[in-house]
Amino acid sequence: MNIKLATGESIPAAAGENILSALKKSGIYLVASCGGKGTCGKCRIKIHSGEYRTSASGKLSQADKKKGIVLACQTFPENDISVEILEEARLVVGDRIALAKSKDLSELFRSFDKEITPIVKRLNIKLPPPTIEDHISDLERLNRELEMKGIKGMRFSRTFISSMADDLRKHNWEIHLAYVDGHEAIFVTSDKQTSRYGIAVDVGTTTIVVYLIDLSDGKLVDVGSTYNSQIRYGDDVITRILHATEGNGLEELRETVTDDINSITDTIIEKHGINKEHIECAVISGNTAMSHIFWGLDPEHIREEPYIPTVNSFPLWKAGTARLHINKQAPVYTLPCVASYVGGDIVSGLLASKMHRNHEIALFMDIGTNGEIAIGNNEWLMTAACSAGPCFEGSGIKHGMRATEGAIEAVKIAADTFEPSVSVIGNTTPTGICGSGMIDAISEMFLSGVIDQKGKFVREIKTDYLREGDEGMEFVVYKGAKDIVLTEVDIENIMRAKAAIYAGISSLIKEIGFSLDNIERVYIAGGFGNYLNIDRAVIIGMLPDIPKEKFRFLGNTSVAGAYLCLLSEKLREEAEDIARKMTYMELSVSRNFMDEYMSALFLPHTDMALFPTVEKLMK
């Protein structure tokens, strides 16, 4: 029997084998926090055709069932079957996902620091075994030795002590004491154990990425990613915050995100045969709301004026508290946040960009679900959030999707026939259009005259590609079994997003009394950044008209910064320093920002003098 996937792949399935298990054998992983018991309701797939048996699940709604949605772990094909993996259920492990720029992460690390200094330190201790005469308790015995080594005031949790007695005996009183600075004992292990791992986690509003790192050499063991399953409670940060304030919402959101991280981690450690107890630290990087929700802290005050987070600089709490499936005692370092809408992911990004170390004035932009910017150098840093919304991630766009397999990532429109030609990620039949595709399409439609400066369709143009659809006028970007279109409403949404980004940049630059000429470098971060065509982004007026050679793409700097912090005390200090140094500007109450935003609601801008390159192209 075969399982045919929407991507065209065909996977064998044995008789009596469930779909989750068959997919796993072929290296296709689904989110399955319960491990395939049918209780978490996460491995959702849609059956397009074929015969199958499936068990009823309370985790599926009537509407789901009508659509043919089932749980992969509870569904058994009875002959060839055609299946679509729902986006939120997809978990990607290994090289199928986009990594940070440098795949050899240890090389990236060495460009920052020379020595690996993990969060958990170790102390080699040899204790005299107890006798009838020397009968002090295990803890006093350990403390006596620590005092002889000049270490006083070590703190011991109940969890530490509950396993200590057996561990001391198991390792014959010759141990490594794992502890964190500020003197808290973490666990006792054999002095022979050398496997030490850590995880660096990017908790994105849309995507979760986990790096599993070998702490001995800083090398990447493996990487996994999945959509943030919180998406089911809303695409953007504000909807999530609203959900958190309702009933059991906060707990639901918290459980969802830790389940996602645990699903990835479980899958990686199973694949590599790693003992989860040997994962002894974690670093979390996320925006302020995501960081709060991850720790189960109510994010409601983030949303309400004057927009106050509960914590910016998080204490070092434990993996057990965070409910991560690693050593319960492992310390979890959270990248510090700056303000309600500039979080640890941005601090992480600045760290990875090194702009805080250089004298040149740089502009840092993370165009993810939100849209944060920072300007500065080794002396000062300014930051702001421009609430661009999640449309570049595919949300609120009729055929929008993330930049994954099947997404249209580039578009060209023939000047005479208006016929579009597209490139698709993975070179397959397109299933939607991602952010870079949208920017391409709009710039091409604008230059070819399909839309005007206000982003409205030019009705006079006669072409089959411009037509009346269910939701008004639409442009067909791809003609096929399933047409991919951009509607006028889609274009409005994209215009608002690009205007917010541009207005953010220009307000911030004006605030500090600079002009665009002062910017010596532009860093573009975020998964989106990997596919962005700068020329096109300038044409639509999303990016300022700055010489192309000043731009650098950095990829996912949130996870890269988390990775760096996992390995280096110095870099954790630099991260704290970046967060402290950053001056936050609240754009939502800025008159200047509103003016800039209104002026930017044109293609490329009401003030064409700001876009000489585009002006030339239009002639």
Added chain:
Amino acid sequence: MNIKLATGESIPAAAGENILSALKKSGIYLVASCGGKGTCGKCRIKIHSGEYRTSASGKLSQADKKKGIVLACQTFPENDISVEILEEARLVVGDRIALAKSKDLSELFRSFDKEITPIVKRLNIKLPPPTIEDHISDLERLNRELEMKGIKGMRFSRTFISSMADDLRKHNWEIHLAYVDGHEAIFVTSDKQTSRYGIAVDVGTTTIVVYLIDLSDGKLVDVGSTYNSQIRYGDDVITRILHATEGNGLEELRETVTDDINSITDTIIEKHGINKEHIECAVISGNTAMSHIFWGLDPEHIREEPYIPTVNSFPLWKAGTARLHINKQAPVYTLPCVASYVGGDIVSGLLASKMHRNHEIALFMDIGTNGEIAIGNNEWLMTAACSAGPCFEGSGIKHGMRATEGAIEAVKIAADTFEPSVSVIGNTTPTGICGSGMIDAISEMFLSGVIDQKGKFVREIKTDYLREGDEGMEFVVYKGAKDIVLTEVDIENIMRAKAAIYAGISSLIKEIGFSLDNIERVYIAGGFGNYLNIDRAVIIGMLPDIPKEKFRFLGNTSVAGAYLCLLSEKLREEAEDIARKMTYMELSVSRNFMDEYMSALFLPHTDMALFPTVEKLMK
């Protein structure tokens, strides 16, 4: 309808009302950790006669059901019913239980210290509310204020922070910060809240006692006690430790003891309308095994040579970790232990006795389930455990019971007729015999010639009271509907226990090169101590033949010491100091102890010269 109790009391019950609820209305409390939902299986009663409806419960064994045992919360009388409350289900609240010597506890406290210095300290803080300009996070705002007050490095748990944001706003940024020394923040409360409570808990092997104390004046709000429900897993410490090492045994024991403490606390706070969040600290006093089990620490190494506890001096952990039903953040102070068989209850006892402050040489004895002794003064302290076993608590004695209502506490035997006369606690029909009754009975039997110096019945004596029973010869202490007897096996057990106690005292005294004459004071602690007749205890050779005026009864010093530690930092330091200063002598490996024990297996002793008072009586 009426519920008639075994004690003779009659309680009204409304139609459709369960027995648990009817008893509660009459001030009779049962252990019911689940609150009467039928799930904890603890409110066990035995129905002697009458009609009733009861729901099946998985918590009752077939054997239980055959005996007519039901759960009070699931049982509804249909007409008058006769009921026996099983010992382990009885929870006593209020003045029905024996308190420490001084009922006015605050007077006791004032004899030790002048000022109340609770574990949780408070800091009055007024924060400027956040604005768009002053938009730092809540935690940074709090920290900024603390730094201005010169307090640095305060630690914050996730639990603290998860409620902090709302609490700050609820109290309008004018708060009390509750914290513990070593700078850990505990909770935020209104600067108006003045109700502050704490609990002092004696975790005895047989009994649990909880004092609820008003921290403002040190006064006792109420007291409650119950049997330690762990009794179902064995009477003595060793059986419990063995149970802890089997399967889920440790967790079962831990849950059982915390359930008991919570049942008492819940009952008291309900009775007095106290908010459990206002109970902000707890002190636990128990022997080493009980303290370990309370914290979920495996006690197995306590039992095996060289008898090593995991911890003697416990860190300050939280009520949430301990699973106590009080403020989750409340610090829990555990009285320090000295060795595997000399625990926090003895340190607590020494503290309450003040012997560590005085120059006179004192002997301290706690004759509870185990039997611990200490000798010393303000300069030195020696201690040992003599494993007397739990027979004075009623265990291993045919009609043995604890010193509660219905227990024979004193016995006289007529010299000519051998007819016994008894006094019974509560002046009711006796249901058993408690420790002091046993000592009385044996001394009387010995003096009247019913038993010889070896504790064997003198077969030549002709009286109806000495007869052949199911388990061999027995003496009828009380004749009634239910005879109360002491068998020859009972007497052997009591002989072994008294010999262990005497041998412990004499070994310790010899070890330090003293004689009995050097002892200036004898303190007797333990619930048992309340009813002990010293003359009789000397006659059987349990206590040394020391002038009666040197003896002092102290009652339950374990809970008294816990109470003192709840109120005073100085006394918590003194407790730590006592534990550090005490030299522990391991009697189980002492040749000297075995010799002393063998010599003490006679009435009163093989060496009559040691008991001049008794020798005189025998003439």
